[in-house]
Amino acid sequence: MPFKIAVIGAGWYGCHIASSLASIGVEVVVFERNKRPLHEASGNNQFRLHLGFHYARHHGTRQQSRDGFLRFIERYPTLSRPIPENIYAVPKNDSLIDFMTYKLIMTSSGIDFVELPNGHPLLHNVGGAMQTPERVLLINTAREYFTRRLGSALVLDHEVQSIQNGDDDVEIDGVKFDYVIDCTWGHKTRVPMDTFYEPTILLYYDTKEKFPAITLVDGPLASIYPTESEGLYTLSSVPHTPLGIFTSSDGARECLKGVSADLVGQKRALMEEQISANVPGFRDAFEFMGIQLAIKTKLRGRSDDRSCYVFQDGRVFSVMSGKIDTIFFATERILSILEAEHSIDSIDVSHSLRHDIRS
Numbered sequence: 232m233p234f235k236i237a238v239i240g241a242g243w244y245g246c247h248i249a250s251s252l253a254s255i256g257v258e259v260v261v262f263e264r265n266k267r268p269l270h271e272a273s274g275n276n277q278f279r280l281h282l283g284f285h286y287a288r289h290h291g292t293r294q295q296s297r298d299g300f301l302r303f304i305e306r307y308p309t310l311s312r313p314i315p316e317n318i319y320a321v322p323k324n325d326s327l328i329d330f331m332t333y334k335l336i337m338t339s340s341g342i343d344f345v346e347l348p349n350g351h352p353l354l355h356n357v358g359g360a361m362q363t364p365e366r367v368l369l370i371n372t373a374r375e376y377f378t379r380r381l382g383s384a385l386v387l388d389h390e391v392q393s394i395q396n397g398d399d400d401v402e403i404d405g406v407k408f409d410y411v412i413d414c415t416w417g418h419k420t421r422v423p424m425d426t427f428y429e430p431t432i433l434l435y436y437d438t439k440e441k442f443p444a445i446t447l448v449d450g451p452l453a454s455i456y457p458t459e460s461e462g463l464y465t466l467s468s469v470p471h472t473p474l475g476i477f478t479s480s481d482g483a484r485e486c487l488k489g490v491s492a493d494l495v496g497q498k499r500a501l502m503e504e505q506i507s508a509n510v511p512g513f514r515d516a517f518e519f520m521g522i523q524l525a526i527k528t529k530l531r532g533r534s535d536d537r538s539c540y541v542f543q544d545g546r547v548f549s550v551m552s553g554k555i556d557t558i559f560f561a562t563e564r565i566l567s568i569l570e571a572e573h574s575i576d577s578i579d580v581s582h583s584l585r586h587d588i589r590s
């Protein structure tokens with residue numbers, strides 16, 4: 232495609248979309264306001280390569296995750312690795328659904344797991360547990376990969392100020408492009424959906440033990456997940472990881488600046504208490520290391536929709552990111568819209584199918 236396209240934001244979405252477009256000959260420029268790619272939400276999350284187990288309440292997200300997982304491993308074979316023991320468990324009292332319902336949803340969605348009929352010795356008060364093949368993302372390798380892959384197309388330390396959406400082109404800070412793709416997760420242009428910004432805190436822990444990944448589902452529950460660094464885990468909690476609900480990106484960023492040692496102490500106490508209810512050995516096995524802060528852009532609603540959406544306004548595309556493995560959906564939607572816009576409109580067919588029929 233003989234286009235010149237600007238991508239704003241070098242998170243997972245911007246980096247993947249730009250790489251995909253570059254590989255089919257599109258001239259791309261990626262603008263990122265930080266000094267390295269994958270610096271904001273993409274570099275401060277639980278690094279879980281989802282397979283759908285998190286989303287019992289949203290079919291579309293499960294489908295995108297299940298398919299995205301397989302495509303991610305094929306396309307980026309060096310950017311994730313398996314986790315020897317990766318357990319999803321359904322607590323008896325606090326889950327929104329019971330284990331049998333959870334199992335049926337995953338089975339009917341074609342998501343593979345192995346049930347642990349005797350539970351797991353580290354788990355307490357759960358209705359059932361399963362071993363899953365979900366993987367962990369290798370964030371430092373990914374950063375290196377995209378830095379090299381994008382080369383001079385990646386313009387770091389450049390915060391895009393203006394987007395002028397014209398009939399024949401679109402200008403980014405005064406430079407003309409054929410299209411622009413906003414991959415800032417709604418921080419530059421808002422996506423036309425009912426969204427809000429959620430600042431978040433993740434807790435980091437070290438352990439000398441070979442601890443499994445443990446995720447408690449479904450609903451306001453907690454999880455412990457390994458990172459790419461040996462012995463380093465994150466602790467996340469649906470009710471305690473969020474730091475508030477904001478209608479503006481600036482408001483959410485201000486909130487992160489105000490995170491105090493007291494607040495970290497309170498969050499730590501709440502999250503440790505929550506995980507210990509089902510994983511009683513947590514405090515003995517883990518030592519607190521520190522925090523990571525980021526902002527999620529979320530859709531309002533209780534269905535837990537984390538699928539990806541793409542919108543177009545003239546020459547500007549905006550991406551409402553889903554999970555990391557839903558990057559493939561975004562690229563395909565953009566390519567499909569571009570193909571439709573630039574395909575042949577009317578075709579004269581003088582030859583009738585009737586001529587091909589033998590009498």
Ligand SMILES: Cc1cc2nc3c(=O)[nH]c(=O)nc-3n(C[C@H](O)[C@H](O)[C@H](O)COP(=O)(O)OP(=O)(O)OC[C@H]3O[C@@H](n4cnc5c(N)ncnc54)[C@H](O)[C@@H]3O)c2cc1C
Binds near residue numbers: 244392418431433
């Ligand atoms: C606490 C937490 C845990 C999560 N856990 C997981 C998980 O385990 N697995 C998973 O799949 N997903 C997880 N997610 C979601 C995941 O982080 C997002 O799906 C993903 O990072 C979105 O990528 P992105 O590229 O759209 O956004 P981002 O990574 O936020 O990238 C947007 C980029 O745009 C840049 N930018 C913004 N404005 C401008 C501008 N004006 N000019 C130039 N650059 C600009 C930003 O600097 C940023 O680098 C988690 C998120 C959070 C916050």
